[in-house]
Amino acid sequence: MSVKLATIAFDADDTLWENEAFFRMTQERFADLLSDYTERDHLAGRLLAAERRNLGQYGFGIKGFVLSMIETAIEVTDQSVPASVIAELIAAGQDMLRHPIHLLDGVEETVRALAEQHEILLVTKGDLLDQERKLAQSGLGDLFDGVEIVSAKTPEVYAGIFARHNVAPEAAMMVGNSMKSDVLPPLEAGAWGVFIPHNWTWEIEHAEAPEDHPRYRQLGDLGALPTLIETLDL
The missing domain is CATH 1.10.150.240 (Putative phosphatase; domain 2)
Incomplete structure (x- = not known):
């Protein structure tokens, strides 16, 4: 379905x-x-x-x-x-x-395009002031319908975020470079999890990919996300 x-x-x-x-x-x-x-x-x-x-x-x-x-x-x-x-x-x-912010290739175009038809959230861990600074400097702030700066990314945290934004987990997708934080917990919460590897990832964020999970996907770069979403929406 x-x-x-x-x-x-x-x-x-x-x-x-x-x-x-x-x-x-x-x-x-x-x-x-x-x-x-x-x-x-x-x-x-x-x-x-x-x-x-x-x-x-x-x-x-x-x-x-x-x-x-x-x-x-x-x-x-x-x-x-x-x-x-x-x-x-x-x-x-x-x-x-x-340190100034350096957006990855294709980020602004991709997020801007997806924001036209979807609710767009930022879900990030880290120090509140530093994450707010980076978001402000990124120039992307106006594209997000909600910003969640959390101390940990667990299934319960994701479930709470989806509930606050009145979206069913199966109608939500989390996209990120950390298998441990951005993919596995949202999958457990009932959402989609999209893994986009980065050249460098902190050792603490490594985990095994759930290759057989029906809601798991891996992409080579963020620019491929709109095509993936169009396919899922068919």
């Missing part, structure tokens, strides 16, 4: 605009600063462990990332990390918070 989609929700970071690349650049800077104390691979593993450990306290975003870098620097130097290194890490985080 075909489904007429009413609502299309988009992830923000690395779906609409670049994000992970700036984290990778800062992590390289972090490794350079700590090169006298530990190997890069070991440092990367320690930082990832700190990020996993701290998600429940700091949530997602740049500020939590910076705090995890500082915590890792203290650990790998046996509490002897110079204050100058801590200052550099804080400065790196501030640079990230000021």
Whole structure:
């Protein structure tokens, strides 16, 4: 049975605009600063462990990332990390918070075209102020009928979003680059899940694709989304 989609929700970071690349650049800077104390691979593993450990306290975003870098620097130097290194890490985080937005190819055209016939939502995790800043700088703000900045993306969170927007889950679609956050939870909530891989995805967001799920799709880029939706609407 075909489904007429009413609502299309988009992830923000690395779906609409670049994000992970700036984290990778800062992590390289972090490794350079700590090169006298530990190997890069070991440092990367320690930082990832700190990020996993701290998600429940700091949530997602740049500020939590910076705090995890500082915590890792203290650990790998046996509490002897110079204050100058801590200052550099804080400065790196501030640079990230000021970094201009770079939309991915075809994003504005695609979102604008779909907004003509569908309710369009933004559903993103992260720090409230930073996500609001990025949305404002993106030039896409007026295209969205609703913006949801959440601390986690779970089936229950998606179900609540769909309910607030008066849309049945089976008439909603979530589009994003994270299998763990943008695809699996909305599928469990009864919606469609569309995966658009990005060149870089945070290790914590990796998960196995539900290849046999009837409401799962994968696309090479966002520009292919309108054609997919037309097919589903037949």
